[in-house]
Amino acid sequence: MAEKDITEKILEGYNDVFADIVNVLLFGGERVIDPADLEDQAPNAYYKADGKIRELERDVSKRWKKQNIRIACIGLENQTEPDPYMPLRVAGYDGTEYRAQINKLNDGFEPYPVVTLVLYFGYRKRWDQPVTIFDAVNVSEKLKPYVNDLKINLFEIAYLNREQVNLFQSDFKIVADYFVQMRETGNYDPGTEVVEHIQEVLHLLNVMDKEKRFEIKMNDNVEAGKEKTMSEWLDRVLRESEDKGKKIGKAEGIAEGKAEGIARGKAEGEWMMGKLISFLLNQGRTEDLSRAAEDPEFRAQLYREFQIA
Numbered sequence: 665m666a667e668k669d670i671t672e673k674i675l676e677g678y679n680d681v682f683a684d685i686v687n688v689l690l691f692g693g694e695r696v697i698d699p700a701d702l703e704d705q706a707p708n709a710y711y712k713a714d715g716k717i718r719e720l721e722r723d724v725s726k727r728w729k730k731q732n733i734r735i736a737c738i739g740l741e742n743q744t745e746p747d748p749y750m751p752l753r754v755a756g757y758d759g760t761e762y763r764a765q766i767n768k769l770n771d772g773f774e775p776y777p778v779v780t781l782v783l784y785f786g787y788r789k790r791w792d793q794p795v796t797i798f799d800a801v802n803v804s805e806k807l808k809p810y811v812n813d814l815k816i817n818l819f820e821i822a823y824l825n826r827e828q829v830n831l832f833q834s835d836f837k838i839v840a841d842y843f844v845q846m847r848e849t850g851n852y853d854p855g856t857e858v859v860e861h862i863q864e865v866l867h868l869l870n871v872m873d874k875e876k877r878f879e880i881k882m883n884d885n886v887e888a889g890k891e892k893t894m895s896e897w898l899d900r901v902l903r904e905s906e907d908k909g910k911k912i913g914k915a916e917g918i919a920e921g922k923a924e925g926i927a928r929g930k931a932e933g934e935w936m937m938g939k940l941i942s943f944l945l946n947q948g949r950t951e952d953l954s955r956a957a958e959d960p961e962f963r964a965q966l967y968r969e970f971q972i973a
Contacts, residue, residue: 675835675864676724676740677704684834686738689781689819693831702726705737722757737761739780746786746793751800754780754816780817785872787822787847822847835865838894842869854894862897937963939972 676682679699686697705725725739739757747753758778765775784791794800796815803811822843829840838857845852852873859865940963944952956963966972 673723673742675839675861675868676742678834678861678864679726680860681834681836682724682726682738682740684832685740685783685836686781688828688831690779690817697728701728701730703729734774734776736776737778739778741780741782743782743784744786746784746789746791748793749800750782750818751794751797751814751816754782755797755814758814782816782818784818784820785822785843786820787843790823791818791820835859835861838865839868842872854897856893856895858892859894859897865894866897936967936972940966940970943970943972 676685679702683697683699683702687693687695690696703726705727722739723742725737727737728735739761741750741754741757743750757780761778762775765773769775795818796813797803797811798808798813821840824840824844826844829837829844832840838855838859841855842852852869940956944950944956944966952962952966956966
């Protein structure tokens with residue numbers, strides 16, 4: 665789970681991917697947010713509880729601004745499993761951000777809204793946990809008029825339709841397409857889209873893929889290869905996997921052959937020694953038998969004498 669979270673965060677941390685996700689999921693594909701208008705925001709926030717300072721960490725968080733005017737804080741929270749307390753978590757994330765803004769109001773600071781998107785990557789089952797605070801906690805009917813409810817902005821990536829997937833223009837289109845295909849057919853057939861952040865995409869898909877089909881040895885020159893599309897990259901991965909398999913198979917074959925040869929030689933040696941002992945005992949040559957046990961050259965001479973081979 666931790667490795668999945670990390671790989672998702674790395675890919676979504678790129679401004680082009682982050683803006684693309686928000687533009688498609690919130691604005692129906694309209695290019696409302698320009699990647700150049702995003703600035704990184706520390707995902708860590710702090711609050712005091714039980715007399716101690718505690719840390720609250722978002723997955724990915726960025727500020728959207730134009731001409732130095734901050735429009736909104738947008739956060740992404742990734743889930744591979746449904747979380748029954750997600751509405752409470754989101755309320756905590758948003759509340760902590762607003763708390764931080766309040767601390768700056770005396771400096772002429774203009775507050776701005778906070779928006780959190782929950783991205784659910786599960787493809788074996790739909791999200792079946794609460795999406796509102798009222799669903800997550802037990803609120804009496806008499807209190808409901810006075811309790812502020814919150815509904816999370818939940819997006820089930822594997823359950824997007826094909827039209828929605830095609831709206832993505834960044835590498836997230838490849839990620840969304842992977843999860844949709846895995847839900848629909850249980851298999852992934854890569855497309856011809858050019859991959860911009862290849863290491864991050866392949867690593868994320870490899871972490872998610874049970875068969876580890878996307879595992880590749882990355883290095884600083886990986887971007888310099890001729891492979892540009894996901895289909896070309898998957899072909900390379902498969903080729904390298906086959907080459908690796910052949911090398912492993914060859915090494916295992918050599919080791920197995922050596923072991924088999926040793927076992928066969930040992931068995932033949934025991935058979936030859938048994939025949940020699942039998943001949944020598946029949947002829948009462950006990951001294952030669954003792955010498956043969958200690959002297960390999962004399963033993964070989966006796967093998968020739970009795971034509972044991």
